[in-house]
Structure formats: C-alpha cells, structure tokens
Amino acid sequence: MGKKLIITASLCGAGTMKTQTPHVPITPDEIAADVVACAKAGAAIAHIHVRDENGKNSMATEVFIEVIGKVRQAVDAAGLDIVLNLTTSGSVWPEDLRVAHLPVLMPEMCSYDPGSMNWANSYVFLNTPPFLERLGAMCQELQIKPEIEIFDAGMIGNLEYYIKKNVLKTPCHCQFVLGVSGGMPGNVESLGYLLPKIPKDSTWSISGIGKSHMPMMLAGLSAGCDGLRVGLEDNIFLEKGVYATNAQLVTRAIELAKVAGREIATAEEARQILGLVKHQ
DSSP: OEEEEEEEEEOOTTTOOTTTOTTSOOSHHHHHHHHHHHHHHTOSEEEEOEEOTTSOEEOOHHHHHHHHHHHHHHHHHTTOOOEEEEOOOOTTSOHHHHHHHHHHHOOSEEEEOOSOEEETTTEEEOOOHHHHHHHHHHHHHHTOEEEEEEOSTHHHHHHHHHHHTTSSOSSOEEEEEEOOBTBOOSSHHHHHHHGGGSOTTOEEEEEEOGGGHHHHHHHHHHHTOSEEEESTTTOOEEETTEEOOHHHHHHHHHHHHHHTTEEEOOHHHHHHHHTOOOOO
C-alpha cells in the first residue's frame, strides 16, 4: 500500500445554501452532527466555516465559539477524533475579525490564502500583504499549522516570498482548490503546472470545484497526493441530479483511494504527517 491519505471534509464553506442543497449544515447543531458523521466515515480533518442565525457566512468570534464548542462536545461524546481546521477567509470582514477566533479556540490548523483574486469574476477575494504577514506570524506564535490554499498560479510565487521573509515556515501544507472561476481551471494541466513549484518537502492535498471535483480527486491520486478535500463547500452532487451529504463524499473519496492502493490516515496519523500541535 502507498503512503497514508488524509481526507478533509469541507462542510459548508461561505456560500453553499439550503436553496442549493438540503444537506448543507448551517446551524451549530447541524455542523457538529456533520463533523461526527464525517469522522465516522473516515475523515481526519474538518474544515469549518460558520454561519449566522440567518444562515449567512459569519466571522463573528462568538459564533465560532458556539459552533466549535458544540463540535468538540459532539466529537468527544461519540468517542471520535478529528483535526479542526478553521477558516480565516472572508475579505468582506475586518482583518482583525478574521483572526480573532484563533487565539481563543486554538485549532490545530487554519486556512491561509496567499493572495487575492477576482472570485468567480464577481467580487475581490482580498488577502492583503499586511494581513498575510499578520496571519503567518500568528500561526507561528500559536503553533497553528496554516493550510496554504492555492487557487491560482500567482499564489505559489507569494508562498515562496513569505517563506523567504520568514512569515511562513516549511514544511508547508498546500491545498490546491481548482476550478473556481477567476482562478486556475480544474484540470490536469493546472496541477501539472503547480505541483512542481510547491516548496520542497511540502505535503499537498487537492479539491476541484463542481464538475471538476471527481477529475481532481483522480488526478491527485494519480500524482501521489497526501490528501483529498471533499465536501459541500466545493461540490454538492454525487452524480448529476443526485445530492450528496458530506459523509457520502468522504466515503466515496475513501473508496477511490482504496482502488488506488492507498490506506486512509486517522486523525492522529494526519497530525504526524502534517506536524501538527494538538492544543486541546
């Protein structure tokens, strides 16, 4: 068997709504239940965004506290283990707010988006240099592993810059998120361009948005990825017209991985592979 594969469940993101799929978890209780379901299915990491009382994206610290409190209680009650990876994305929010939950909740991982882009050609996904320097310094101080989300080619150059400037430490963990309009397309050409450029000894995971979800999983497995990211943040279907749950997407990724000869990493094995510090 090949090296162990880390499955990340990206539960709801900032934009997937109940009007798109009834299965997306929105409330704190729904998110907690989905984390448990994904951990039972075999996910080692849960990537978490939170929503306000109207189901809209939120970066409010008190909402994170409520959600993550319920997640941790539910996971403990079920006798399970999963790494929590909390978002710092959301350029419509003040930069102070985007990082305020990290020292309070002390997750093992958080997202780090090393550049700005015209997201879906509809708004600016803004990550300013001062914010990226601040977030990198905070990650080092708090010993939180940044998940370097790569949407576009220029972000690789920015990653190199912040490593040289000592804002980010190697080895890095890179998460390719391909197929967002305004970023690189979800195809093997994009992966073939990006992969040789990640820092030496880095680990990497991959996800494709929408119709590129399955092709990018297959491409990642073919190229020897360290992880697959699945979930309703990125894709809402099992097949055309068939809505998926997060747990079903985790299960399908594991089935593909086994066909490719890969064993699935537990949460503790993911910590060892990624060099995480467990704060709780």
